Amino acid sequence: METKTLSKNKYQEKLLQLSYDAANQCVQCGYCLPACPTYESMGRESQSPRGRINLVKMAAEGKIDLQKDLAKPIDLCLGCRACEVACPVNVPYGHIYEAAKEVITEQQNEEQAKQKSNLQMKIRNGTLKQLFPHHKRLRTVGNLAWFYQKTGLNKLVQKTKVVNKISESMGQMEKVLPELESPLKRHKFGDVFPPKEEKKAKVAFFSGCIMDAMMYKTNRLTIELLQSVGCEVVIPAQQNCCGALHAHQGLTDEARKLAKANIRAFEASGADYYINNAGGCGAALSEYDHLLKDEPDWFNRAKSFASKSKDITELLVQLGPLPFKKEWNGIMTYQDSCHLRNVQGVWEEPRKLLRSIPGTRYIEMDGSDRCCGSGGIYNILNYGESMNILDEKMKKAEKTKATTIVTANPGCLLQMKLGVERSGLANRVKVLHIVEALAEACGIQ
Structure with missing residues (x-):
């Protein structure tokens, strides 16, 4: 590779400003190599953390x-x-990575505007800007998905494999979509739900984008679990997408706009805690102070917001015990959400909750802390690489002999469901969000 110094352009200057000091902290020791799933699957230094930093x-x-x-x-x-x-x-590393994504995407967008090309990027940017920040549009997509399943159109589409012919990754994701319940059961923004026992805390619930559009049953169950441990639950009306996908795809300005909207909405709730049930969203919420570090008017507000942001499992452990009513049959294992574990530092609480379910046989999966290959929309943009990582993950899941695999993030949930399908285990293994497992054990339908 040519290493002579080139004349730097404005994008390289911006990358220097955003990431150089942080990148210089790396001493190239290699401790990161065994932890990196892409280095393990691809075996190239350029696909390791220290290689990318260099x-x-x-x-x-x-x-x-x-x-x-x-x-x-x-x-x-x-x-x-x-x-x-x-x-x-x-x-x-995460901040170096997102700085690089921001600068690379900024240059690509400018070049695309000049050339009027790159359809994939136009679709990606259009979706992130025109769909995800708009709850009504996302809910419409969710309603159409429910109708699509309810009428049986999904079975016809899967039989003809028409989606696979357009995109193999999208076809596989369509196949493992969870069964949606009636949109009439969705909560309304602005709703307030009283505690089912003596009030212990007032919480504001972050509904998310994919969770609200496609997995709103899990959101409903989340609210009911919170009520069962003494929470008054508020659904801030003006909340928005967390901005995680935008930041990961280099659209940092869009992520900042969404962060500010959420800070305003949740501050107005007067809640003690801000609760989410998606590891990726929670990680973004917990780092709003970093996202807005260069804006003095917002930094302290963002820091306060981040300090109140908690994963559902943290609060259930803090305010529990849960009112379990049923015993669990079969073996259960848990796949960590990378961002829940690595960014938020939450890994003991989910395991503690699962082990507390009456009758459960919990078996820890080897490498449960390693990525499943979902990575937001990584499994769509980089399908082959994602499947290589997933197939290795499923070999370890099979060794536990688990009949239930539990996750704590929507992307992980779909990825592990796909892994079960690819491994031929669909008839004996189910994949659940941790909220679904806990609600089932509590008799909440």
């Missing part, structure tokens, strides 16, 4: 080209941030 430094110094040399290695990163946990000097 490429970011070289690009910022003008020694390599952003698009030709850096874009693909960054794009193939899952963003799981397991390397941060393994790093002995606390290099903020």
Whole structure:
């Protein structure tokens, strides 16, 4: 690879400003290598955390080209941030990664505008900007998906494999969509739900985007579980998408706008805690202070917001015990959400809750802390690489002999359901969000 210094452009200058100091913290020791799923599956230094950091430094110094040399290695990163946990000097890899994504995407967007090309990028950016920040539009998509399942159209589509012919990754994801319940059971924004016992806390619930559009049964069950441990639950009316997908795809300005909207909405709720049930969303919410660090008027508000943001499992442990009514049959195992574990530091609470279910036989899966290959929309954009990681994950899941695999994030849920299908285990293994498992054990339907 050519390493002579090139004349730096404005994008390399911006990358220098955003990431160079953080990248220089890396001492290239290699402790991150065993923790990295893409290094394990691809076996190349450029697909390791320290390799990517070195490429970011070289690009910022003008020694390599952003698009030709850096874009693909960054794009193939899952963003799981397991390397941060393994790093002995606390290099903020996630922030370096998102800075690189921001600058790469900014340059790609400008070049695309000039060339009027790259349909995939136009669809991606259009979806993130025109769909995800709009709850009504997302709910319409969810309603159509319910109708699609209710009428049996999904079975016809799966039989003809028409979606697979357009996109194999989308066809596989369509096949494992959970069964949607009637949209009439969705909560309304602005609703308030009273506690079912003595009030212990007032919480504001973050509904999310995919969760609200496609997995609203899990949201409904989340609210009922919170009520069962003494929470008054408020649904802030003006809440929005968390911005995680936008930040991961380099649309940082859009992520900041969404963060500010959420801070305003949740501050107005007067709640003690801000609760979410999606590891990826929760990680984004917990880092709003970093996202808005350069805006003095927002930084302290963002820091306060982040301090109140909690995963549902944290509060259920804090305010529990849960009112279990049924015994669990079969073996249960748990697949960590990378962002819940590596960013929020939450891994004991889900296991404690699952082990507390009456009759449960909990078996820890080898490598449960390693990424399943979902990575937001990574499994759609980089399908082959994602499936390689997933297939290895399923070999370890099979060894537990589990009849239930539990996750704590919508992307992980769909990915593990796909893994069960690919492994031929669909007849004996089910995949549940942790909220679904706990609600079932509590007799909440």
